[in-house]
Amino acid sequence: MMEQREDTRALTERIETLAADGSSAELRAVLADLRAEDVADQLEHLHGEARPVVFAALPPETAAEVLMGVDEEVRAQLLTSLEEDAVVSLLRLLEPADVADVIGALPEERAAMVLRRLPVPEAAEVRVLLEYPTDSAGGVMSTHFVAVRDHHTIREAVEHIRRREQDLGDFYYVYVWDAQHRLVGVTSLKDLLLARPEQRIGEIMDHEVVSVPAGADQEEAANVALRYQLFALPVVDDAGVLVGQLMLDDLADIAEEEASEDMYRIVGLPEDESVFSPLRFSVRKRLPWLFVNLVTALFAFGVVSSFEGTIARFALLAALMPIVAGMGGNAGMQTLTIVVRGLALGEVDVRNARRALFKELALGVINGALIGVVVAGVAVLLSANPWVGAIIGAALFLNMVAAGVAGATVPLLLRAFRVDPALASGVIVTTVTDCAGFFFFLGLATLMLRHLG
């Protein structure tokens, strides 16, 4: 595996050199040996200037495939480097769902211009897709699928597939719809292959077909497909009409994306940022969040500064207080992470939210008691004063309990208000554990001040 990595690296350097030297014949020869997916990988790892050069050296079919294979930023860069004519010719090679993806990411004016230049039926289909929210089943579905009527024979179905083979990639399910195109059943290539040619679809089809509405959240759709272990998930509109399908590779992407998104949101990153997002983009996206954090940091400042008198008399408290806040913050982030993932994966819902909260509360009590005792011991050693130990031990215990409650309550409340449970939750939880930690510790210290001097 490592050797392969080194080869890939050498190849990247070779491609960059060829692109810089303008050796386009040789560049084309090197690229011709690669799968489209590997060209996409190379493009993502090339220096920015080399990308449009390499992309221009690709034959149209490969270019279209590569365009859909690279990540969104590289795609945006490539599209910016192309003339409108070139964009239109590329889009003509793509299926509507991909065209909608590309157009949805273009600046509004350019999008409208490009859309006007596509063939009318295709443009109409793309407009429908663009109407669904980008993170809904309708927004990510493919509009290419195979559907037949139940009175068709297996032989007719196979003929139908053969005629459409050009626009179909790999697929497994053959859907069955009625005269109004409403989804009524499903069968599979395996069933078609094993049935007799003269049998009717209605005899072999499965009437129980799992589908999702086009407006469903993509994460919910992915959970449904993964739960039922489906290769693809049909998407229906409000009238039950089959309008598309989610392919399992899209679903896997979604599952991964949503998990990343949870991580990102907890720490305040925009979901569409990645390591090599343009610097300007990263600054613009992360700054507002850091300012939010600054405002919450002022709460902690407010708590500590109200105990300035105590600290002035006993400065060791200032050195000990980050321990209380930090331990609470860490425990709170653990609880938060596990509850956010539990909600996303459907393990936690209204049926057991209270049980989740109680468990994290109990965990805070137990871990808080154990760690409180240890910290109390350490503090006595550091300060040679048993009162300091008692105060920090008690504060730590209380803050760990607060961490468990806040870490579980914040995402559950956000969900109850129909807000993404991950959103901003990291800052809220650490603000609670900072403020509570400082308050418990310095508050107890102030009460016991005569024992500290």
Added chain:
Amino acid sequence: MMEQREDTRALTERIETLAADGSSAELRAVLADLRAEDVADQLEHLHGEARPVVFAALPPETAAEVLMGVDEEVRAQLLTSLEEDAVVSLLRLLEPADVADVIGALPEERAAMVLRRLPVPEAAEVRVLLEYPTDSAGGVMSTHFVAVRDHHTIREAVEHIRRREQDLGDFYYVYVWDAQHRLVGVTSLKDLLLARPEQRIGEIMDHEVVSVPAGADQEEAANVALRYQLFALPVVDDAGVLVGQLMLDDLADIAEEEASEDMYRIVGLPEDESVFSPLRFSVRKRLPWLFVNLVTALFAFGVVSSFEGTIARFALLAALMPIVAGMGGNAGMQTLTIVVRGLALGEVDVRNARRALFKELALGVINGALIGVVVAGVAVLLSANPWVGAIIGAALFLNMVAAGVAGATVPLLLRAFRVDPALASGVIVTTVTDCAGFFFFLGLATLMLRHLG
């Protein structure tokens, strides 16, 4: 969607009541209306005592499917509630990969006992699977696949599939192997369906088949399959012999699992914990990590306590210092999260690690400068002393730069030493930003002390 949720909830309560009342006939009737996947979902949401009762009411085939559909803790609970005879009969209904999963999770002694009672050929296959690490391609693959020789006709291949239909679930690829069972090509159900029955497999097969070695990490395997948009990924041993395949639904699970795992590791959660893990398990798993965090918190204590004299003379510093540390911690976690995900998704590797580091450094400089100026202004307002503003602004700038460097360097270094880049990285990064933040702020304040009083 919400309505459905309410129905599910009512159903959970009804099942719990029936289980508690011992109304087993009625319970069986309710369960018979549900798909196995939905029974699994219900089991996960039932009270612990109700689970074995409900599970016992299922017919054997459904019980086996449900056993594989529930999460690992519920599975462990159900297995514990069963007699050895019952476990063995259930395992006889499962395919080897699933049997290996179940046996791998049993206590060692019980595992050996159960394994001895399985049919010899199946037990041998399970033993092979148990030898691969649980997070390798070999450890998660299914050993059920369809493979034919290239001289076979399409008709013969279809007959082969028909004979084996009983043990095959849904599948899409038909692999082609040579006399030594080495993987040499691949074709699909679609190709079989559209080919003429008398054509030979060799004529329609694709020679370029993407596969992974059995020892490959499951995350790498999932990335390969998602990159090439495959429904399944064949797994080969060291000699190139086809030994199994990873199904795409497993791959989607893996992708999701790995993303969750990254989140978990950053905050110090064990990868196998979930919201409803037993309390004892959670305490045992989270405590050691909290103790690690305690040790690192002592570094921060050390830094602050070495400036006790400064704080004693100017206690406002104690209230301001959490702002410097907290902002750095947040920025560091942002960088860390994005670099860890970039490494996991293959966006960052040796080819561009330096570029990633420089970008995060630049981001630290820009965000640090902008936020530093704002915080300096706020601090002047709070303290009515321009020196306080200058000190905190400069310290914040330096700490944001340190956060960018630490957030990027820690995971990159861990990866270079072949350790999971997410592991423990959250604690390391926040320790750096705490210590650096306190040091820069209190250090500068000590140098400027005569201007503060």
